[in-house]
Each structure stands twice: as structure tokens, then as C-alpha cells.
Amino acid sequence: MGSLGAPPGRPSRPDGAGALRAPQTREAILPLLAETFREHGYEGASLSAISRRTGLGKGSLYHFFPGGKEEMAACVLTEIEAWFEARMFRPLREDPDPAAALRAMLAETDGYFRSGRRICLVGAFALSTTRDAFARRIDAYFAAWRDAVAAALARGGVAEARALDLAEETVTAIQGALVTASALQDPGLFGRTIARLALRLAAALGEGAGRPIPTVVENDLWFRS
Amino acid sequence: MGSLGAPPGRPSRPDGAGALRAPQTREAILPLLAETFREHGYEGASLSAISRRTGLGKGSLYHFFPGGKEEMAACVLTEIEAWFEARMFRPLREDPDPAAALRAMLAETDGYFRSGRRICLVGAFALSTTRDAFARRIDAYFAAWRDAVAAALARGGVAEARALDLAEETVTAIQGALVTASALQDPGLFGRTIARLALRLAAALGEGAGRPIPTVVENDLWFRS
DNA sequence: ACATCAGTTTACCGATCGGTACAGAAGAGG
DNA sequence: CCTCTTCTGTACCGATCGGTAAACTGATGT
Numbered sequence: 001m002g003s004l005g006a007p008p009g010r011p012s013r014p015d016g017a018g019a020l021r022a023p024q025t026r027e028a029i030l031p032l033l034a035e036t037f038r039e040h041g042y043e044g045a046s047l048s049a050i051s052r053r054t055g056l057g058k059g060s061l062y063h064f065f066p067g068g069k070e071e072m073a074a075c076v077l078t079e080i081e082a083w084f085e086a087r088m089f090r091p092l093r094e095d096p097d098p099a100a101a102l103r104a105m106l107a108e109t110d111g112y113f114r115s116g117r118r119i120c121l122v123g124a125f126a127l128s129t130t131r132d133a134f135a136r137r138i139d140a141y142f143a144a145w146r147d148a149v150a151a152a153l154a155r156g157g158v159a160e161a162r163a164l165d166l167a168e169e170t171v172t173a174i175q176g177a178l179v180t181a182s183a184l185q186d187p188g189l190f191g192r193t194i195a196r197l198a199l200r201l202a203a204a205l206g207e208g209a210g211r212p213i214p215t216v217v218e219n220d221l222w223f224r225s
Numbered sequence: 226m227g228s229l230g231a232p233p234g235r236p237s238r239p240d241g242a243g244a245l246r247a248p249q250t251r252e253a254i255l256p257l258l259a260e261t262f263r264e265h266g267y268e269g270a271s272l273s274a275i276s277r278r279t280g281l282g283k284g285s286l287y288h289f290f291p292g293g294k295e296e297m298a299a300c301v302l303t304e305i306e307a308w309f310e311a312r313m314f315r316p317l318r319e320d321p322d323p324a325a326a327l328r329a330m331l332a333e334t335d336g337y338f339r340s341g342r343r344i345c346l347v348g349a350f351a352l353s354t355t356r357d358a359f360a361r362r363i364d365a366y367f368a369a370w371r372d373a374v375a376a377a378l379a380r381g382g383v384a385e386a387r388a389l390d391l392a393e394e395t396v397t398a399i400q401g402a403l404v405t406a407s408a409l410q411d412p413g414l415f416g417r418t419i420a421r422l423a424l425r426l427a428a429a430l431g432e433g434a435g436r437p438i439p440t441v442v443e444n445d446l447w448f449r450s
Numbered sequence: 451a452c453a454t455c456a457g458t459t460t461a462c463c464g465a466t467c468g469g470t471a472c473a474g475a476a477g478a479g480g
Numbered sequence: 481c482c483t484c485t486t487c488t489g490t491a492c493c494g495a496t497c498g499g500t501a502a503a504c505t506g507a508t509g510t
Contacts, residue, residue: 024457041353044268047498058499059458068499119352126408127349128266135410142408165417168405172418173394176401180393183351183367185360192390193397249487272468283469284488293469 026064026075029054034076038121042073042130070133077137080121083112084145092148098156102201105149106194109174116181116190123175146171153201157208166204170197251289251300254279259301263346267298267355295358302362305346308337309370317373323381327426330374331419334399341406341415348400371396378426382433391429395422 032054036045047058047069054061065071088105095101113120122141125134146167153163177193180186257279261270272283272294279286290296313330320326338345347366350359374392379385402418405411 039354041266041268043266044354046496048496056457057459059460059501062499063457120404123404123408124352126404127344127352129264129269131407138408139410142405165421168414168417169398169421172401172405172414173398174401175404176397176399179348179351179400179404180367180397182356183348183363185364189393189397192393196390196394271466273466281487282489284472284490287469288487 024054024056024060024064029056029064030076030079033072034079034121037073037076038119038124041124041128042069042133043128045069073130073134076121077134077141081137081141084141089144089148092152095152098152099202099205101152102149102156102205103198105152106198106201110191110194113174113178113190115187116177117187119182120175120178123178142171153204153208156205158204159208162204166200170201173197249279249281249285249289254281254289255301255304258297259304259346262298262301263344263349266349266353267294267358268353270294298355298359301346302359302366306362306366309366314369314373317377320377323377324427324430326377327374327381327430328423330377331423331426335416335419338399338403338415340412341402342412344407345400345403348403367396378429378433381430383429384433387429391425395426398422 033050036050036053040046040049047061050061050069050072051057056064061072062068065075067074088108091101092098092105095104112118122138125131126138126142131138146164148167149170150160150163150167153166154160158166173193173196177190181189258275261275261278265271265274272286275294275297276282276286281289286297287293290300292299313333316326317323317330320329337343347363350356351363351367356363371389371392374395375385375388378388378391383391398418398421402415406414
């Protein structure tokens with residue numbers, strides 16, 4: 001039973017449902033941190049709020065994240081970047097079927113942001129003073145997203161310039177939908193935006209490949225299939 | 226002059242050129258407040274930051290805004306609402322030339338947000354916990370914007386449902402552009418988004434009225450004319 | 451049994467938060 | 481001149497901020 005190679009921290013107790021709250025590992029804490037930052041923003045997420053959410057005292061928090069709040073936020077960003085890279089950006093760049101990758105991207109987006117009930121942490125950071133602290137990573141996140149979409153479109157036969165333009169519009173629309181969905185508390189808005197994008201992406205791909213442009217009706221849920 | 230110890234009251238009485246910073250009225254302070262909230266968010270805009278920006282001590286601030294920070298933010302929101310109502314929403318609803326009103330709206334938007342270098346305070350509030358405190362006003366702001374655009378489109382001959390959909394897309398795209406422009410620090414992004422919207426709105430109006438849909442090139446700056 | 455060390459608890463730090471109290475200065479009117 | 485109102489500087493409040501220090505707990509390998 002190694003404290004050597006094994007995962008750092010506590011493998012904890014494998015026995016019955018014993019560990020309801022006690023043993024936490026850095027990785028297990030991250031989602032709770034992310035949710036706290038999402039709800040309160042970086043500056044608004046006080047250590048006491050984080051402590052409450054994670055069930056960990058300050059001492060424990062600083063044990064896992066010696067760098068304090070900034071390291072917590074940085075780790076959360078790293079996790080988010082990894083998630084998007086693995087689940088969306090890489091498929092967009094590499095999936096042999098670009099159209100399918102774009103559909104999957106929209107579906108993943110809808111799921112990740114809980115149809116607009118959840119917020120984009122990176123986007124929220126971009127609008128606040130927190131931006132300065134994480135400028136490069138915020139920039140990279142959006143650029144990677146846009147470029148991945150553009151790459152998929154290009155591989156799908158869309159002209160380079162048109163692909164980049166449409167990719168920019170796609171990422172922009174998603175972010176806008178997150179803002180307006182939160183503002184209006186409209187549960188349908190995000191889905192409508194995704195549907196619009198699905199239609200538009202399909203149309204671009206259709207044009208590029210000489211296929212007919214599908215109608216609105218039959219493509220309303222194009223991105224889900 | 227000055228008394229013993231420390232100059233109580235107002236040390237800054239340079240001379241006749243008058244009070245360069247002294248005479249403030251509520252109305253004159255509002256833009257400075259707005260800018261402070263824009264930069265730091267509601268929670269991040271500390272009284273000391275506000276004091277620095279406005280040149281007013283706490284005493285003065287609480288003299289003008291007995292309700293404290295919340296009243297300051299509320300007044301800023303009122304001013305913003307009034308600005309948008311007068312400059313954008315009303316023309317959209319009433320201008321005899323809906324197409325011109327839509328063009329003007331896009332141009333005003335580009336100007337107000339400084340081509341994306343400025344942030345939408347209401348949108349930023351919507352993404353933060355501040356939302357709860359101003360939920361109704363945030364909701365009303367976006368709903369009014371969307372409905373005004375829809376009204377203009379409808380008066381321009383666009384079918385009701387299509388008008389509402391396009392209006393929603395328009396407001397969403399603008400908000401998204403503000404997020405991504407801030408994130409990417411891309412000075413061209415906001416303008417491209419506005420241009421895309423101009424093209425799309427013109428196309429919708431053109432279809433509705435049976436006019437030909439203008440091409441991209443000749444409409445790139447359609448909204449400015 | 452013992453030392454070790456990951457993890458936790460608790461108390462505490464200086465700084466700053468939003469907000470209050472109030473005395474004093476400036477300006478207007480008599 | 482005096483007074484009244486309007487505005488402003490300052491000291492201060494309790495609460496909370498992010499962060500630190502160190503004693504403690506408890507399972508582990510030897």
C-alpha cells in the first residue's frame with residue numbers, strides 16, 4: 001500500500017460509505033471550488049464561502065493550495081482548459097467527421113452550461129478585474145475554442161476566411177447566450193441559440209460540400225443527433 | 226488658513242479658478258460611479274475606489290447617496306436605462322423608418338461600448354451575484370432591448386416570430402461580443418459582430434419587403450450610413 | 451512502540467470592507 | 481455681522497477579508 005507511487009494525499013478509506021466528508025483530495029475539491037467561483041466570481045468567493053462549500057477549514061485549504069485563492073482559481077482554470085481541450089477542441093481538430101464534431105461540440109456546450117443555467121467562468125473572469133490576473137489564459141481559452149471550430153469548418157470544406165468568421169460568431173453567440181440567459185432567466189434562450197448555430201454551421205458545411213442547405217425544421221435539433 | 230494640527234474641512238481652496246473638483250452634483254457624479262462599477266463590478270467597487278475616482282470623501286458620498294453603495298448602483302442603472310430608452314429603444318419602436326432606426330441602433334451600440342473596449346454594466350451584473358439585488362431591472366433592460374428590436378423589425382415587415390427570434394439573436398450577439406472582445410482584447414471583433422448583425426437585419430428587412438438581399442461587401446458598413 | 455507526515459483545528463494577524471457620527475467649513479440670505 | 485443649509489474631512493465602528501502559525505489527530509511504515 002504505497003504512499004510512494006499512489007495518488008497523493010489520502011487514498012482514504014475504501015471501506016463502506018464511511019467517508020462522507022472527511023478525506024478530500026485536490027482533484028475532488030476542484031469542482032466545488034469551480035462552482036463557488038462561478039457563483040460569486042473570483043473576488044466575491046471569500047475563503048469562508050469556499051470553506052463552507054468544501055467543508056474544509058482554512059488550514060486544510062492552504063494545505064492543498066499553498067498559493068491561496070489565486071492558486072485555487074488557477075487550478076480551476078487548468079481543469080476547465082483540460083476539459084474543453086479533451087472534450088471539444090481536440091475532437092474539433094481531429095475527428096475524421098468534422099460535421100459530427102461540430103454537432104458534438106454544440107451538444108457538449110449545451111450540457112456543460114446546463115442549457116444556460118450555468119455560467120462560463122472564463123467569460124465571467126474576462127468581464128471583471130480578475131481578467132488582469134489571468135489575461136493570457138482567458139485569451140488562450142477563447143482563441144483555442146474559436147480556432148478549433150474554424151479548423152473543423154475548414155476541414156469540412158468551408159473556405160478559410162469564412163470558417164474563421166463563422167467560428168468567431170459561434171463562440172461569441174454562445175457567450176452572449178450565457179449572459180442573456182442569466183439576465184432574463186429564460187430557460188429556452190440558450191437552446192434556441194444553439195439551434196441557430198447548428199443550423200448555420202450545417203448550412204456552411206452544406207454549401208462547402210455542395211450539399212443542399214437543410215431547412216430550419218429538420219435541423220432544429222440537428223446538433224443533438 | 227489651516228488651523229492647528231490638521232486642516233479640517235476643505236484644504237483645497239486654491240483660488241478663484243474655482244473648484245475644479247469641488248462642486249459636484251448627483252448627476253455629475255453618476256458617470257464616474259458608472260465607470261467605477263464597470264471596472265470593478267459591484268462588489269469589487271470599494272468605497273475607497275469610488276472615493277478616489279470621484280474625488281469625494283465618504284461623507285460627501287453618503288450625503289449624495291444616503292443609501293450607500295446600493296443606491297449608487299441603482300442610480301447608475303436608472304441613468305443607463307434612461308439613456309438606452311431615449312437613444313435606442315424609443316427610436317426603434319417609433320421611428321417612421323424602422324430600417325434607419327436599426328442602423329442607428331447598431332451605430333449607437335458601437336459608440337456606447339466603444340467598439341468593445343467598454344463593458345455592458347448590466348450584462349456584468351447579470352453574471353455576478355449582484356444579479357439577485359437587481360434582478361428585475363436587469364431582466365427588464367434586456368427584455369426592452371430585445372422587444373424594441375423586434376418591434377422595429379415587425380414594423381419593417383418581418384413576421385412576428387421571425388422578428389422576435391432575430392431580435393433575441395441580435396442582443397445575444399452584442400453581449401457575446403462584449404465578452405469575447407474583452408477576453409481576446411481584439412479591437413476588431415466587436416465591429417465584425419456589428420457588421421454581421423447589420424447584414425442579417427438588412428437581409429430580413431429586405432426579404433420582408435420583397436427587396437433583394439444585399440451582398441456582404443456593399444453592406445459591410447451598412448449600419449454606419 | 452515509535453517517529454513520521456498528511457491533514458485538521460484553532461487562534462490570531464493586519465488590512466480593508468461598508469457604514470455611521472459629527473464637527474467644522476463654505477455659501478447664501480438676511 | 482449672524483444664521484441656516486449644504487457639503488466635506490475625519491475618526492471610528494463591527495465585520496470580514498486573505499493569510500499565517502502552530503498545536504493537534506490519526507493512520508502508516510519501520
